[in-house]
Structure formats: C-alpha cells, structure tokens
Amino acid sequence: MLCAFIVIGVVPLSFFTMVILNTYEEKAINNRIAEMQSQGNMLANLLLPTGYLTTGGIAEIDIAVSRIAELYQGRILIVNKNLNIIKDTYALEDGRYLVSEEVIQSFNGNNISIADRENRNIKLTYPILDNSTKEIRGVIVMNGSTKDIYSVRNSIEQRAVLFALTLAILIMVFAIIFSGKLTKPLTSVVNFIDRLSEGYLEDGFTIKGYNEIEKISDSFNHMIVKMRKLENSRQEFVSNVSHELKTPITSIKVLADSLLMQEDTPVELYREFLTDITEEIERENKIITDLLSLVKLDKTAGDMNIATININDLLEQILKRLGPIAKKQNIELIYESFRPVLADVDEVKLSLAISNLIENAIKYNTEDGWVRVSLNADHKYFFIKVADSGIGIPEDAQDFIFERFYRVDKARSRESGGTGLGLAITKNVIQMHRGAIRVYSKEGEGTTFNVRIPLNYIS
Template identity: 45%
Template sequence: MAQIFKNLKIRYILKSLRVRFFIIVFATGLISCLVMHAVILDSYEDRAVNVRSTEVQTQLKILANHLIAYNYLQDTSSEVINAELDMLANLYDGRVMVINDDLKVVKDTYNISQGKIIISEEVVNCLKTGQRGAVSKFDKNNGYIEMITPIIESQLIQEKDVSDVGDTGVVVRGVLLTSVSTDTIETTLDILGRRATTLEVIIVTVILVFAAWVANILLKPFNRITAAINDVKAGYTDQPVSGPNYYETEQILNAFNALLKRMKVLDDSRQEFVSNVSHELKTPITSMKVIADSLLAQEEVPNELYRDFMNDISHEIDREDKIINDLLVLVKMDKKASGLIVTNVDVVNLTESVLKRLRPIAMQRNIDLTLESKRAVTAEIDEVKISLVIMNLVENAIKYNNDNGWVRVTIDADHQYFYIEVKDSGVGIPEDCFDHIYERFYRVDKSRSREVGGTGLGLSIARSAVIMHRGSIDLKSKPGEGTTFTIKIPLICAGNKKQQ
C-alpha cells in the first residue's frame, strides 16, 4: 500500500505544472552554464595554443636565419647557436631538432636523435615539395605543439640574357622540428575550470531559487482559478470568476464563465420547465376535480348534465394525454444516443399523407390547405421525425389562423438541401417573441392556446427534429399578416444515423 501511495505521489508531482515549469527553468539555466563552461574553456585553449604557436614560430624564424648566418648546418660547434637552441628548449619546456636537407638530425636538444635520419611526411614536404610556410600541429592528448619551420637561404639568380640584372630566390636548406609543452596552458585551464565550477555552483543555486520563486509567482492565477472553481462546485457561489490574470488564464476564465452562464441558463430553463410541466399537468386534473366535486355536491343530477360533465372530463383527459405524449417525444429527442432511423423517403408523398390527416381539421373552419411541389424530392431522413415536424407546423398554421383563411405548403430542393415552407394567413407572431417560440410550453397568446388545445411543445419538438437532421428552421411573421416557417434539411444525412 505504501509503495502504491508513493507511486501515485510521484505521478502527481510529475504531472504538476509547477514542477514541470520549475524543471524547465532549472534545466535551461543549468544547460546554459555547462555550455558556456565548455565553450569558454575550449575557446581559451584554442586561443592560448595559437598565441603560443605564433610566439614560438617567430622565435624559430629568427633562429633559422641565425643558423644560415653561422653556417650551422655544416658546423654545429657554434656556442652562440647551441645556447640559443638550449635556451629556447628550456624556455618552453620543449625539444628542438635541427634537420638538414638530407633528413639528418644535426642537433637535438635532448641528445637522443642526433646523427639519425628523420623521415616525416611534414619534414619531407617542407624540404622536397617547396613548402615554405611554417606548420603547427597541436597534440591535445600528449600535451604538446609540434612545429616545423623551414631554414631558408636567399640566393641571387643571374638572368641568362642580361648580365647585370638578377632576381632573388630562396632555397630550403633544412628544417627546425620543434616540440613545445602545453603544461602551462593545461594548468591555467585547470585553474579556470575550478573557478568556473565554483561560479557555476553559485549560479545554479541562484537559478534553483529563482526557478522555484518564478514557478510559484507565475502559477498563482491558476491557484486562484482552481479555488474559485472549487467554490462554485461546492455551491458557495455562482458568480463569474474574475481577477488579475495573464492572457492565457483570461481565456480559461472567459471559457469557464461562459460555461457557468450556460449552466445557469440551463438550470433556470430546467426549473421553468419543471414548473411549466407541473402547471400544465395540474390544470386538467384540477378541472376534472372541480367537475367531479360539482357532480358529487348535487343530488338527482339529470342525465344530460352528467353527459356534459363526462364530456368535459374526457376532454381534459385527452388534453393530459397529449401533453404526456409530447413530453415523451421531447425526452426521446433529447437522448443523444437515440440517433435517426434513416431511409430514402419521397418527401412530397410524405407531406401529402400528413396534410391528408389534417384536412378535416382545416375544413371545420373552412381553411384552404394546399400543397405545391416544384420538383420531385427524395432524401435520406427519419420519416417519423420529419412527419412530426410537418404535422406540428401545419397544425399550428391551422389552429392560429382565421376562419376562411388559407395554409400553403411548398416543397423545393437544390443539389444539397430540400426546403419545406409552411405559410398561413393567420394572426402572426410579434417580433419580440421570435427568440422564445421554440422554448417548451411558451405561448404567444396563452388564452388562445388553451382555447385551441395547444400544449406549447409542438415547435420545440419540430426544432429538435430538424436539428437532429443537421438542418435549420427559419421564421418570418408580422402580427395580422400571417406566418411563414421554412425548414432546410440536407438531402443526404451526415449525422449520427442508424440505417433501417
């Protein structure tokens, strides 16, 4: 158990934004220090080697001139030259060998190779191929710089055709092969390295403290957001979260506040819906209770009165049944998993069959109900749900119409959508009601709705069914001039569907 708790704690720490931010800042500083350490020391080493090489080469060139002047390659007895060679070797803790043009060592400050033949690619190139420049090579592993310096003699070359005019040429008479120790450079590098390490430890410590401080400061807004969200979750407040934040946290707060607002709207809508459902279901029951009490309070009630009261009770039961059925339809449409039962449907025939069932209701008020189809339309739709859409729109157009009025249903389509327009000559809808007519139990004229038997759920059902088909529903209306509903639905269903 302790091991499991430890693993969970480690996982939590690694997932913490504060820990990750701290690690990133600290690692960035540490890597920067290490890179600077390596770059600076390497740069110093390269610079020190180049300076040492240039310095020694300058002295070797002067020494080479002295060798020619004293004819040292033929006679090595010159005490002056030998002293210069020993002094140079001792000064740089190195070794100097003088090699003539026969590759023979005429002088070795170590007295090891004197009189021997030296065969070296660099020496041969310097003597035989006319290479004139000095060559330096740094051997870092063994800690020395090897330099090859040509011993050059100038000669006057006479022209063949002009006896008094000549040109000066150079001839390589030998080579100075010198090895210079870099121990002093390495010692200096060690000292610099230790000082740099000490400085790095100090810098890394500062970075460590700075990273912890910055991580804590920068993440404070997130802590405030978390605390505010926890207060909302616990029910202590439902007010929008605010405070001084960064741009990123402002985006989070804006999204959260928008979600909070949406939740409040949904909660208010739910409470209003429950209240409306309770009221709508209670009204028929209250009416039946009043009728029943009236019958019970009277003695020897005539049969005609009993029949009238029973008809009223039957009417209220039918009204209650319609409300319950509409609520069940809405509940089914609200379930995201219900999906659509999609088939290829002839929209014109479907609409005609719905209108056929509604014409008797229209004839009771002498309302002319017509269908106009501009073309044959076949679409992938849920036949039952689209029937509900057409039924509710046309039924409302009949109920909220004037006697001797008209209702026209028009069907059209293009290459992507089909359109059903339901237009009437009814009482119309005020513009300030447009945003509410799809709300459940909302009625524009409540007294008239009760009179015609509406539940206030029809348009909500129609809109839900249209949205499930990824379509849209549009309203145009003016009071006293009638209403036009236009639904637009894709010919090919692209949503969540279930083939029959």
C-alpha cells in the same frame, strides 16, 4: 519542474562550454606547433651556411638557439649527421649521441610534432635540409611548454563554471517565483470549480494573473451565466409541467365532485359531465405524449435515424393526414413543390416537426382561410415554407413561441387541443438536423414559418 528548468538551462550550457574549450585548446596547440616549426625552419637556415653543424661553437648562433628555447620555455637539442648532440640548451647532454625514433624519422626527411597533453608540452623534430645538395645535415629537437595554453583554458573553464552556477541559481529562483505565480491562480480556478460542483452558481469569479489565466476566468463567468440560464429554464419547465399536468386533473375532480354532491342527478347531466371528463383525460394524455416526445428528443439527441427520404412524398403524406381537420374549418390546403427533393433526414422526427407547423397554421387561422406549404432546394439545403392567412402572432410574442408551454392566447390554444409544446418540439427537431427556423408574422394578416435543413446530414 525545477529539475526540468535546470536540465534545460544548464546542461546545454555545459556542453557548449566543453565544445568551445576543446576547440580553443586544439587551435592554440596547432598554432603553437606551426610557430615552432617556422622557428625551426629559421634556425635551420641560420645553421646551414656556417660550419656550426661540424664544429659548433658560434656564439651568435648559441644565443639565437637559447633565445628560441627560452621563448617556448623549453629545450633545444641540435643533432648532427653522426647523431651527435652538438648543442643542448640545458647543457646536459652536449657531445652525447641521440638515437630516438623521431630523430631517425627526421633524418628520413620527416617533420615530426607530438603534443603531449598530460605533460603539457610539444615535442618537435625538424630536419636541417641542405637545399643545394638535398642532404639532411642534422636535426633540431625542440621541446616547448604548453602550460600557458592550459592556464588560459583553465581560467576560461572556471569562469564558465561560475557562470553556469550563477545561471542555475537564477533559474532556480525564477522557477520558484514563477511556479508560485502560476500555480496560485490555478489553485483558485480549482477551488472555484469545486464550489461550482457543489452547486454554488451564484458567485462570479475573478482571478488576477497572466492573460491566459484571465481568459480562463472570463470563459468561466460566461459559462456560469449560461448555466444559470439553463438552471432557471429547467426550474421554470418543471413548474410549468406540474401546472399543466395538474390543470386537467383539477377539472376532472371538480366535475366528479359536483356529480357526487348532487342527489338524483339526471342522466343527461351525467352524460354531459362525463363527456367533459373524457375530454380532460384526452388533454392530459396529449400533454403527456408531447412531453414524452420532447424529453425523448433531448435524451436521444445522438441517435438520429437518418435515411434518404423523398421530402415531396413526406409533405404530401402529412397534408393528406391533416386534410380532414382543415376541411372542418373550411380551410384550403395548398401544396407547392418547385423540384423533387431527396434528403438525409430522420423521417419520423421531421414529420412530427412539420406536422406541428401545419397544424398550427390550420388551428390559428380564420374561417375560410388558406394554408400554403411549399418546398424548394438549392445545392446545399432544402426549404419548407408554411404560410397561413391566420390571426398572426404579435411582434412581442414572436421571440417566445418556441419556448416550452408558451402560448399567445391560452384559451384559444386549449380550445384547439394545444399544449404549448408543439413549436418547442419542432425547433428541437430542426436543430438536430442542423437546420434553422424563422418566423415572419403580422397580427391579423397571417404567419409564415421558414425552415431550412441541409440535404446531407451533418453528424
């Protein structure tokens, strides 16, 4: 991370500095060349009207030439038509010949400038053009130092390096401080998760840090509350299961024991007790079947057996199957369909869910009551309504009826073969179809369950 910071911070800075320095150097040298050329031009204009190029030796001009040479900390040579050096500000080569490529080129009218980076100077040859005759009467050779430009460049560079170094150190310091600040709360998150996986659900969790990290701690606490609830309901479920499974067995044991204890028991009593025992066995069997289907629903939440089913047919089948039970209690079964409905559902599971609702409506009904099942749909959902004229569910119990093993009236439920698992199964199935179930009930008046399920299965 430290390296990344430095690369991100310092590398672009160095690159940027290089670009700026090179641009500065190029601009400054070009400016200097332009300046020197205009001085050359001025000098040429000064020379032309005089006889300097043939005779030389004009004091004012000598002074002007020397001043320009001084200005650029360099040397000026003036060469006449015969390639004779008539002026050298260094006074070393007066009178000699100067034959160089640049000078020849300048006699051909070219204006030549060469910037020598290594020796830090600029070499310029400037033709002295007589405009009236279009004749080149001589060449000015100027040498100027660019040391000043490079010294400015160097001092900028030094400052940039200093700046980059300071920045690198600052970044490093920040990185160390920040990585510490960042990792510290994260370490406590990790420790906390370790404790969680070891099963310590009881302690909450707070960390101080940045907003995001505090959010993590909030969601953790949220999760723990949920996990605790889940753990509690799991424990409750286990104890309920054992209790429910034990009850019939206890009854069977009591019945069997009392038969064994009596001597010369009449056959009729045997029959009666054995009938009771059979009933208890059936009850045990029913509880186990319901439990198994609930567990299976939980386990196979992923694999739904979805097919397009005619819901009208499905409801009619269920009602046909439950008809005899309703008839026994003289309860009228009414079926109402507002439209044909085709939907993508798991037929077996949905059938179980709706059967449970209708069975309840029959079971918790009054003599000569009615049960009305209706089906409707819109473009997105289908709706099944199961209404009855039964005993109703007390308001304070309505929140719990979908919980496993919950029964408003244990005795009544038991009498009619209930296990308290029916609505839990129903709700589970409906949720697996991404649907919803609602109950409306008034004690003594009746109950209505409304089910809503999407027509197209959402996986």
